[in-house]
Amino acid sequence: MFSHEVIQLSVIVLAAISVGLIAYVVAYPFLSGEKKAEKRTAEIATQSRRSGSVRTSDADNLVHRKKQVQDSMQEIERKQKAKGKVTLRTRLERAGLDLTPQAFYIGSVVLGLGLGLGTFIMGAPIAAAAGAGFVGTLGLPRFLVNKKTQMRQKKFINEFANSIDVIVRGVKSGLPLNECLGIIAREAPEPVRSEFSELVEQQRIGIPLSDCFDRMMHRVPLPEVNFFAIVISIQSQAGGNLAEALGNLSEVLRTRKSMAAKVKAMSSEAKASAGILGSLPFAVMGMVHLTSPNYISLLFTDRMGNFLLLCAAVWMTFGILTMKKMINFKF
Numbered sequence: 001m002f003s004h005e006v007i008q009l010s011v012i013v014l015a016a017i018s019v020g021l022i023a024y025v026v027a028y029p030f031l032s033g034e035k036k037a038e039k040r041t042a043e044i045a046t047q048s049r050r051s052g053s054v055r056t057s058d059a060d061n062l063v064h065r066k067k068q069v070q071d072s073m074q075e076i077e078r079k080q081k082a083k084g085k086v087t088l089r090t091r092l093e094r095a096g097l098d099l100t101p102q103a104f105y106i107g108s109v110v111l112g113l114g115l116g117l118g119t120f121i122m123g124a125p126i127a128a129a130a131g132a133g134f135v136g137t138l139g140l141p142r143f144l145v146n147k148k149t150q151m152r153q154k155k156f157i158n159e160f161a162n163s164i165d166v167i168v169r170g171v172k173s174g175l176p177l178n179e180c181l182g183i184i185a186r187e188a189p190e191p192v193r194s195e196f197s198e199l200v201e202q203q204r205i206g207i208p209l210s211d212c213f214d215r216m217m218h219r220v221p222l223p224e225v226n227f228f229a230i231v232i233s234i235q236s237q238a239g240g241n242l243a244e245a246l247g248n249l250s251e252v253l254r255t256r257k258s259m260a261a262k263v264k265a266m267s268s269e270a271k272a273s274a275g276i277l278g279s280l281p282f283a284v285m286g287m288v289h290l291t292s293p294n295y296i297s298l299l300f301t302d303r304m305g306n307f308l309l310l311c312a313a314v315w316m317t318f319g320i321l322t323m324k325k326m327i328n329f330k331f
Helices: 004-031 034-054 057-081 088-095 101-121 126-172 177-187 192-204 209-219 223-238 242-266 268-291 303-327
Strands: none
Touching (some): 088 126, 088 209, 101 126, 126 242, 268 303
């Protein structure tokens, strides 16, 4: 059983963690700028309504067009919010893996059993083998799927602006939109080609173009795809110059890509510092273990040392998550 001092220390640590989490939850909207963003959005909306009320009857057509645009955007947002929880089949589609959920579950169980048995055969205790099996069954496969999804989405973004330029040139030369989408489905590099091939096939069997884009956004949940779907939807309902709208969108996407590269370059120093700070405790522990193993062995052999290691792991986790949030910028 734990001593009275250990119990007191546990209560103090849990209280400190609770206070820290509560303070973080309360202060995060103010520190992250969400409150300022909401206030700024409300001011812009108010100014837009005031400017709209001042316009005379000569701008009635423009007001009607803006209303159509707003209704279209609200409909798209409503459909996105109604999608609900992402299923495993959708996650596999986003990663570009031709697997069924049943095959994924079977592979996860086999991987978990392999890691657990391998860890146990190497002489690890049963608890460590069970932990390895748990990680191999539930953690590692999903991590690989998420990593594959991120890599696929990155490739999609790199080629998406070029695909939009193909549509712009095709529309300017007189080709219909469906034929331009077919060109991308045949000649664009992966994964843009497979996504547009799916879109074209769905359109051929009679699915409306708006529903095709909704399914595409569900498979590729990127802001760039959302922008593209909004432009096509607005143009089909309100009319306008599609080539000019898509040309502007292509320029916006290229600007976002350039901004992402600048953010990555500017945050590289902070990421390097975070990596050094995160690895420093483990490096110091390893060096102390090599130079004075008896000095640090108490952390692994004594019950109080194990408890201190647990507390250090908890606070280390909070520190790493905090640094991760500080160095990941949204733009």
